[in-house]
Amino acid sequence: MRTLLALGLALLLSGCLSFGGGSGRSREEVERLRQTIVVDALGQIGRPYRYGGNNPDGFDCSGLVQYVFAQSGVKLPRSSREQSEIGKEIDLDDAEPGDLLFYSFTGGRIDHVAVYLGDGQAVHAPASGRQIIVAPVAQKYWMQKFVEARDVLN
Template sequence: MRRSAWRGAALALLLTLAACGGGVRPDPANDGTRRAIVLEALGQIGRPYRYGGTTPAGYDCSGLVQYVYAQVGVKVPRTTREQHAAGRRIDLDDAVPGDLLFYSFSGRGIDHVAIYLGDDEAVHAPASGRSVIVAGVHLAYWQKHFVDAVRVLP
């Protein structure tokens, strides 16, 4: 799907989600920031993965998060583990667009982060040789490695 199509789908999704609510309600004052995070993240679809990358020329997962949040004026730490510690843990069922999802693939703690889009989808900078993608949160591959959802914004 092209970036412009993702943006249109994201806007429709955000309007739908505005009427929904989970058990942990985010501060409505951040709704505009959350929308901007989702749109910025979707704008990175197809960009290359690059270990240590923090720009559109190439991202690793935490570099993507840091870049996207910076574009909307929110400062987050650089590494996945620091980003995990920067917010408060929430249930995945309470995640809203812009929250962060953390995974462990090595079995030695957090080593991957993605940006939740809502509607059970997230933006990932997955691995060398791949590009930034949207993936279903409840796909078996991602569920198997899921650790935490974290809210950075209030």
């Protein structure tokens, strides 16, 4: 246990477990992270939406993202707006599994985030009274609200 704690502390201090963007991770490490994040996000399907939720008892969108990334040792900020400020913006057509998709329901600031799964699908914690879902990225409802895609792992 002490060895694991020491290793975790060493990784944190070296920046490997910090906010994404310019992480210096190897291509292989990023691919493993992407796979793990996708599996963890899919594992939350059907869990309840809960405003302010950040654990399997209930998630809001940014809590879901923060939680699944943390399961892989990647620390992200808590809010969707803060999450949209890290990493690098990418074209939606270039999105890879584990990238983040940002939306605005108000027509202004970012107020929703989802995890891209690949194959045109994303995991969302959509709204009160709903559950965590997989939805097509190209669905008209989501495309009308789409703002940007970001890679927070490279």
